[in-house]
Amino acid sequence: MTSTVVEPVPSGLRQELGGRLRDWIPAVVVFLVGIGLWQGLTTAFDVQTFLLPKPSEIAQAFWDDKGVLWDYAVYTFKEAAGGFALGSGLGIITAIFLARFRIVGRAVLPFAVAANAIPIIAFAPITNNWFGLLNPFSKMAIAAILCFFPVMVNTLRGLTSVDPRSIELLRSYGAGEVSEFRLVRIPSSLPFMFTGLKLAAVLSMIGAIVGEYFGGPTNALGVSILNDTQLFNFPRAWAGIALASAFGIVFYGAVALVERLTTSWHPSARGFRGE
Amino acid sequence: MTADAPSVVSIERVVKTFRTGVTALLDIDLEVAPGEFVSLIGPSGCGKSTLLRIIGDLVSPTSGTISVHGKTAHQARLDHDYGIVFQDAVLFDWRTVARNVSLPLELLGWDRARRRRRVAELLELVELTGFESSRPWQLSGGMQQRVSIARALSFDPALLLMDEPFGALDEMTRERLNLELLRIWEKAGSTIVFVTHSIPEAVFLSTRVVVMSARPGRISDVIEIDLPQPRGTATHEDPRFFELVTTVREALAVGHGDRSVRDAAPAVEEL
Numbered sequence: 001m002t003s004t005v006v007e008p009v010p011s012g013l014r015q016e017l018g019g020r021l022r023d024w025i026p027a028v029v030v031f032l033v034g035i036g037l038w039q040g041l042t043t044a045f046d047v048q049t050f051l052l053p054k055p056s057e058i059a060q061a062f063w064d065d066k067g068v069l070w071d072y073a074v075y076t077f078k079e080a081a082g083g084f085a086l087g088s089g090l091g092i093i094t095a096i097f098l099a100r101f102r103i104v105g106r107a108v109l110p111f112a113v114a115a116n117a118i119p120i121i122a123f124a125p126i127t128n129n130w131f132g133l134l135n136p137f138s139k140m141a142i143a144a145i146l147c148f149f150p151v152m153v154n155t156l157r158g159l160t161s162v163d164p165r166s167i168e169l170l171r172s173y174g175a176g177e178v179s180e181f182r183l184v185r186i187p188s189s190l191p192f193m194f195t196g197l198k199l200a201a202v203l204s205m206i207g208a209i210v211g212e213y214f215g216g217p218t219n220a221l222g223v224s225i226l227n228d229t230q231l232f233n234f235p236r237a238w239a240g241i242a243l244a245s246a247f248g249i250v251f252y253g254a255v256a257l258v259e260r261l262t263t264s265w266h267p268s269a270r271g272f273r274g275e
Numbered sequence: 276m277t278a279d280a281p282s283v284v285s286i287e288r289v290v291k292t293f294r295t296g297v298t299a300l301l302d303i304d305l306e307v308a309p310g311e312f313v314s315l316i317g318p319s320g321c322g323k324s325t326l327l328r329i330i331g332d333l334v335s336p337t338s339g340t341i342s343v344h345g346k347t348a349h350q351a352r353l354d355h356d357y358g359i360v361f362q363d364a365v366l367f368d369w370r371t372v373a374r375n376v377s378l379p380l381e382l383l384g385w386d387r388a389r390r391r392r393r394v395a396e397l398l399e400l401v402e403l404t405g406f407e408s409s410r411p412w413q414l415s416g417g418m419q420q421r422v423s424i425a426r427a428l429s430f431d432p433a434l435l436l437m438d439e440p441f442g443a444l445d446e447m448t449r450e451r452l453n454l455e456l457l458r459i460w461e462k463a464g465s466t467i468v469f470v471t472h473s474i475p476e477a478v479f480l481s482t483r484v485v486v487m488s489a490r491p492g493r494i495s496d497v498i499e500i501d502l503p504q505p506r507g508t509a510t511h512e513d514p515r516f517f518e519l520v521t522t523v524r525e526a527l528a529v530g531h532g533d534r535s536v537r538d539a540a541p542a543v544e545e546l
Binding site: 174184266 | 354358436
């Protein structure tokens with residue numbers, strides 16, 4: 001594949017990683033060019049720091065306070081992850097229930113789809129009120145509600161859009177409904193479920209941060225970002241936002257990695273298996 | 276059939292009307308004796324696939340009775356009395372070839388060692404040894420269909436239901452799989468009900484060809500195929516083979532002619 005190989009290639013894995021790294025090169029170039037332009041233009045046009053700090057200032061602010069900001073981000077990420085687990089878990093269980101009892105599903109689904117269109121994040125002050133500002137569960141709750149709908153709707157779609165002949169095949173073996181779910185519906189719903197989970201990973205971080213904007217303990221990243229803007233410490237606020245983004249991206253990446261490992265059979269993943 | 280042996284499949288006055296009001300099958304009577312290879316042939320919409328699914332208790336008839344091995348079709352299905360092969364292989368992409376073949380055995384609660392032995396035997400039978408850990412999508416269409424046949428045979432069902440199993444394959448693969456199927460049929464001694472729309476295929480494989488006509492789906496003719504067994508490439512050269520192909524073709528044409536006359540009649544009235 002590659003032009004020069006330094007040492008013998010022991011397995012397909014190295015080749016695969018090499019191929020994937022090469023796939024990333026254009027994205028990395030775009031990122032670096034973007035940062036460079038940002039730095040160059042803010043310097044050239046002397047943009048005020050409170051409008052848009054230079055990347056170097058943001059990096060400096062992060063470096064000066066990295067231990068504290070990191071701890072804040074970990075705290076907020078724990079809220080997000082808790083909300084993700086709770087909301088996604090409930091979403092998957094509900095989807096299985098609705099797929100099993102179609103009549104209930106048909107009755108409930110329009111509302112679930114409609115609920116998906118509600119700006120759920122607007123409920124953040126309400127969940128703060130329910131569980132208390134300082135209770136991490138108030139942020140987990142809003143993150144969980146945000147995660148629930150995309151996971152539920154996508155998983156349900158996966159569970160119900162199964163090749164009818166697969167079901168006929170299992171019926172021909174006298175298999176019951178439990179086997180039908182275990183052997184066909186759940187495995188074939190995984191690609192759909194992961195579409196929902198990847199959305200949920202991003203939404204959970206948004207939910208936790210926005211929940212914190214409406215109040216929370218001082219060791220939370222959202223509270224820290226809000227305080228920094230109010231104290232005109234914009235580079236530090238931007239550093240917090242960058243850190244929140246990094247956690248969101250890594251979380252998304254982790255879910256995508258689990259997806260790749262569990263649904264390597266799916267057509268969308270086959271391209272990486274090497275010809 | 277007045278054979279002494281009890282029928283494997285016994286169908287009496289079966290009618291199937293779909294909810295749309297379309298009569299898919301009308302007054303079907305059919306007996307299939309042990310060891311027979313019966314093909315159902317007819318134009319599309321004649322209900323041949325529906326009839327196969329009724330035998331397998333995957334579709335329930337509107338009226339009439341079906342028994343399989345002297346039991347109700349429902350009981351026969353729960354007792355794993357038949358294996359089924361569809362036009363597409365219907366393999367699960369998330370399972371390896373070996374685990375696709377052993378799927379029915381898992382449902383029957385066989386232990387791992389016994390399953391592995393049986394899968395090895397079956398893959399040898401369909402000439403796929405070495406592909407145990409391949410994924411279905413890595414195989415050609417013909418290989419996939421052989422996996423699906425191995426799966427249907429895995430638990431040694433006395434009855435095999437096949438719904439146009441080679442319909443999606445190219446002619447060369449189809450001929451090779453026809454020969455393989457006959458070899459398996461002779462070896463396993465099973466009874467096969469086979470749906471096809473290929474006249475030469477039906478004549479080549481079957482001991483009896485059931486000709487069906489459409490709207491409503493009925494049995495218009497039953498033709499005994501008296502070609503010598505075992506059959507092979509020489510069978511295709513046998514003059515009797517061509518005679519029988521012609522007989523089936525004419526029977527289909529008669530059924531088809533009936534239908535066009537009937538279809539034309541209301542149109543004239545409407546004018």
